[in-house]
Amino acid sequence: MTIAGYRIPPLASLILWAIVWEIVGRLGLVFLFPPLSHVVMELGQVVGSTTFLNAAIMTVKCFVIGIALSIAVGVLLGLLMGRVDAADKLLGMWVNLFVSAPLSALVPVIMILFGMGESTIIVTVFLFAVWIIALDTRAGVRDMPPSLLAMAKSFGASRWQVLTKIVFFAALPEILAGIRLGVIRGVKGVVIGQLLVSIIGLGELFEVYSRNFLMEEFWALTLIVFAFALGAAELIAMLERKIDFYAGVRHA
């Protein structure tokens, strides 16, 4: 938006909303919202506590393992579905079902099968993230220009070379887009998983804070989690922009 000829960056509106939050908090209108400044001050307290540190380490660990697994499986699954019609017919329906299914309903099952510990969280992250990665990878493989494949074959590329030198790179923009969405879903998974298990990690902290009406601590924790989610997604987005030049060319 521009006011009086000056362009105001879009993110500046978040500052405006932060001020609104502060005012609402100071007026004490809604019990839900303590003033933002109090929350920010509480941030230091929360981050410094050992319970938070332990919870954060555990959360990040589960998240990274879960995402790594889902990227490996998702990309392979997507490549398979994109290149082999039989696999696509067999798996397509299930991937499409799970990509939009309320997977949080599955968490109780995971809890029974994998116990109340870290493995449950890892599996939750994996289940939340893997389907969208597979689906986007498949879309990338399917969308690639057939002339590129024909070119590789006409120059005598082997099946393996076609896969690693052509298909993978042609689908890379979609793969990265899928991974970015997967990361966002994975963060949701790690939070939902911990909330439902509720005796470990951040889930326990959320539970403690909200049960004891520690609103400032609660919001501080929420801000940290939000920042982590956005930061992780932004990291992938940066990678995406690096290869944007040919993604743009291809879709033109």
Add this chain to the structure above:
Amino acid sequence: MVLFCLAWEVAGRIPINVAFPPFSDVVAAFGRMVADGSLPSAFLITLQPLVIGLVVATVIGIVMGVGMGLRDELEWAGVPVFVVMQAAPMAALIPLITYVYGIGLTAKVLAVVILALPVIALNGYKAVRNVSPSLRAMCRSFLGNRRQEIFKIVLPDASPMIFAGLRLGISAGFVGVVLAELLITPTGIGDLITYHRSIADYAEMYAVIATIILFSAVTVGLLERVEIALFRPEKKEHSA
């Protein structure tokens, strides 16, 4: 599909885990729960906050999304907020909602709304932004006024993406309602899951979960049908 059920049956019979019943047991459990009425009544309870929440999220989401697409100042103020809301794990707020609004219907409706609203609003916004500039120029060159441009060009051209947002919103709404019922108060589907888990009726629990997942998929698929039937004449009449 058949293959999947067979694989499940075999895996259940081996058995991999005590908590992993064979497929046939789950189907039988499903039959039992439909017969004794516990599953249908649970669904009715679950659907109430879901439907209310989705209607609220749809109306607010589409109005805000289209508004942000059409007006620069709304875009400036709104889009970053919704982007944050969509990328962030909003589920973290559900415990908070519970402790503020209690364990009643309001809290569950709110849970559905906060999860479904961002994706509906953002899709509405993107849909309006992606409306073909040449169609808008066409409308202006044939002397269409602002109102006509919005209702005859922008909204119809944006509707496929708005509907895509609605489908995503519905599945997010299902997540919200299930989470709310698991986290807030065990009612409806959430209660059935928690109850059967606590007494180790694993077959029943799987049946409930499979039903809710299938139900959400069917709802989303149904919306697609409705969309084509009502709004996409060009897809309906001549193409198969």
Add this chain to the structure above:
Amino acid sequence: MTAAVRMLRETTKSDTAQPIVEVRHISKRYGSSVEALRDINLTFPTGQLTSLLGPSGCGKTTLLKIIAGLLEPTGGEVVVKGKTVTGPGPERAFVFQDFALMPWASVLRNAAFGLELQGIDKKKREETARHYINQVGLSGFENRYPHELSGGMRQRVGLARALAVNADVLLLDEPFSAVDEQNRRKFQEDLLRLREVERKTLIFVTHSIEEAVYLSDRIVLLSPRPGRVSEIIEPHVDRSGPPDLIRRNPAYLDTVEEIWHGLRDYAD
């Protein structure tokens, strides 16, 4: 009928023809660095087909959109029928390069859309639209949807829509560039026939030399970066014979050759 029509055309072709569109000192800049058009002065006589021809980047589409009122010039003015252009108007109708058809609407509704926007009642506007759908050779396709038509047929719908609003001036922005070669030729022939019947003033943007010479009474050559008028050519091609004969007419071939020599310096 054709004899009478041709006689009328002869008279309008004389030097006394009133300009219906005047372009006065038009310039257009994008931002501070890109100069798309510099001081364009042109008149478009009533009833004639004038082509704006030039290599890509010469601003011919920009000029057409300024005449249409879809773009604002940085300087100068466009006068249509004595009135300065401030936006789109009922005396001008636009035909779009990418057709700009509504994919959700049938051929009939697309063709009637200009009238729909004017608030003309459904029965009346559909009657008019049917007439022009017939005129452009699409009768029988009224209830089809754009995605079921070929590029050429889609542009015929675009043309029917522009004819239906009964404007005096038709502005055509590279209307055949997304149409395949055979259909383009057929369409060009139909366009020549249609303008005898409809008696419109046509302003036609194209990058095809052959197309411009084949269709135009006058050809305005634009040079690129910034766009300026470099030459105005009147082909004087006798179009009374069958289309194939026109394309072998020495006047036609010579004019094509002449323009090509003028333009080849701009080829990349």
